[in-house]
Amino acid sequence: MSQPPAGDPGQFSPDYLAPPQPRRGFFTQAAAVVVGAVAGLVPLAVGLATFINPLRRSVRSKQRPSGSDAQGFYKVTTLDALSAIPQAFKIIADRKDAWNTFPKDAIGTVYLSRLENGDVLAFNVTCPHAGCAVDWRAAKNAYHCPCHNSAFAPDGVRDPKSPSARDLDSLEVKFENGAVLVKYQDFKSGEKGKHPT
Numbered sequence: 001m002s003q004p005p006a007g008d009p010g011q012f013s014p015d016y017l018a019p020p021q022p023r024r025g026f027f028t029q030a031a032a033v034v035v036g037a038v039a040g041l042v043p044l045a046v047g048l049a050t051f052i053n054p055l056r057r058s059v060r061s062k063q064r065p066s067g068s069d070a071q072g073f074y075k076v077t078t079l080d081a082l083s084a085i086p087q088a089f090k091i092i093a094d095r096k097d098a099w100n101t102f103p104k105d106a107i108g109t110v111y112l113s114r115l116e117n118g119d120v121l122a123f124n125v126t127c128p129h130a131g132c133a134v135d136w137r138a139a140k141n142a143y144h145c146p147c148h149n150s151a152f153a154p155d156g157v158r159d160p161k162s163p164s165a166r167d168l169d170s171l172e173v174k175f176e177n178g179a180v181l182v183k184y185q186d187f188k189s190g191e192k193g194k195h196p197t
């Protein structure tokens, strides 16, 4: 049996007085590592899912914009409010990005005018040349783009001298109980063809 060394008993911790420590076996330690790893990964996975989910939601929300009906028509104004002189109207909808919602925000602008036969013309204000906004110039009875001087007749047909390769982008219109609804869409600029973005 070992004996304590001589000297100050308060200056050392004799090993023989410590309780015997059980030795962990290899499998016990391995299991502890696995359990620890899983416990750490679960919150990480939950956090990642929470981060990604708004992105998935925003992709879904683009399929059917808030504020429009199932076909993508937005209520813009009433038929009575329209005349032969084109007027600009904002398209109001709840806009969303990946993480934020912007309620009742302007997502675009259209020009509306009423023909003698009761039909309504609707144009996206975005110039098909390079994306500036066109103005209605009553003095010239034409739409005009201030960026590179494209001009368009009241029916949207381009002036042949315009740099724009196509007419103004017309939009579908329908009526419900005196209200005018427009299927708002944006189209790629700089192309001869009219292709939705």
Ligand code: FES
Pocket (backbone or CB within 6 Å): 127, 128, 129, 130, 131, 132, 145, 146, 147, 148, 149, 150, 163, 164
């Ligand atoms: S953007 Fe309109 S003419 Fe160029």
